[in-house]
Every structure is written in C-alpha cells, then in structure tokens.
Amino acid sequence: MTQAPTDWSLADNPYAIAASEAYWLPQDVVLTIGRIRDGDDSRIPFSSRQLDARHLVFVLRQPLAAEHLEQTALRELDIDPSVSAGLLQARQRFEDALPGIKHMCDGLMHFEE
Known part of the structure; x- marks a missing residue:
C-alpha cells in the first residue's frame, strides 16, 4: 500500500469533491422528498415544503456540476475516453x-436577472 502525499488537497483535486457529492446527493434527494411528504414543519409560519422543494431543485442540479468536474479530471488524467463517453451517456439520461x-x-x- 502506498502512502498518500502529504501535500494533497481537495482544492487541487476538485474531482474528489465531485465524487464525494455524487455519493451524498442520492441520500439528500431521498431525505428532501421524505420531508416534503411528511408535511409542514410548524416552526415556520408558512409551508416548509416550499423550502424543501426549492432545496430539491438545487440538489437535482448538482449531478450536472459534478459530471462537468469529472469530465475535466478525466481529460487531465488522460483516462480512457470510453469512461468519459459513459459519463456523458449518464448525463444525457x-x-x-x-x-x-x-x-x-x-x-x-439568478432571479434578479
């Protein structure tokens, strides 16, 4: 087993962030949909499901950003183009x-625009 370099940083490896996000996003979707189905939270004076629905839109957009970061990393790391093609097919689906x-x-x- 090789030792990880001591100067490794997420800031220099955004594809690692994308991979982490790809892992967490499905759970975020499940949790958010569950909150919407559970009904309103009485701690706020309006429908909490409005906030959850808004959050869901943001969460569902994240895989597209993650795919973009992964595609960049695949090119930089000179990974077999078939991997990139498979990822592009997943994005299209x-x-x-x-x-x-x-x-x-x-x-x-960007509602202000």
Missing part, C-alpha cells in the same frame, strides 16, 4: 429524465 432542471435552478439562483 439524467437530463432526459429531468428536462429543464438546469433552467429551473438557474431561475432560482
């Missing part, structure tokens, strides 16, 4: 399943 998710998220994030 995701976008086909959730048409417009990027635009929905952009609309929430």
Whole structure:
C-alpha cells in the first residue's frame, strides 16, 4: 500500500469533491422528498415544503456540476475516453429524465436577472 502525499488537497483535486457529492446527493434527494411528504414543519409560519422543494431543485442540479468536474479530471488524467463517453451517456439520461432542471435552478439562483 502506498502512502498518500502529504501535500494533497481537495482544492487541487476538485474531482474528489465531485465524487464525494455524487455519493451524498442520492441520500439528500431521498431525505428532501421524505420531508416534503411528511408535511409542514410548524416552526415556520408558512409551508416548509416550499423550502424543501426549492432545496430539491438545487440538489437535482448538482449531478450536472459534478459530471462537468469529472469530465475535466478525466481529460487531465488522460483516462480512457470510453469512461468519459459513459459519463456523458449518464448525463444525457439524467437530463432526459429531468428536462429543464438546469433552467429551473438557474431561475432560482439568478432571479434578479
């Protein structure tokens, strides 16, 4: 087993962040949908499901950002192009399943425009 370099940093390896996000995102989706289905939280004076739905849009946009980071890393690391092609196919299936998710998220994030 080789020892990891002591100067390794997430800041220099954004693909590691993307891989971590890809692991956590499905659980975030399940939790958020469960909160929406559970009903409103009485601690706030309006429907908490509105906030959860908004959060869900942001969460569902994240795989697209993660895929972009992974594609960049694949090119930089000179990984077999078939890996990139497989990832691109997965992205297309995701976008086909959730048409417009990027635009929905952009609309929430950039509402001032």
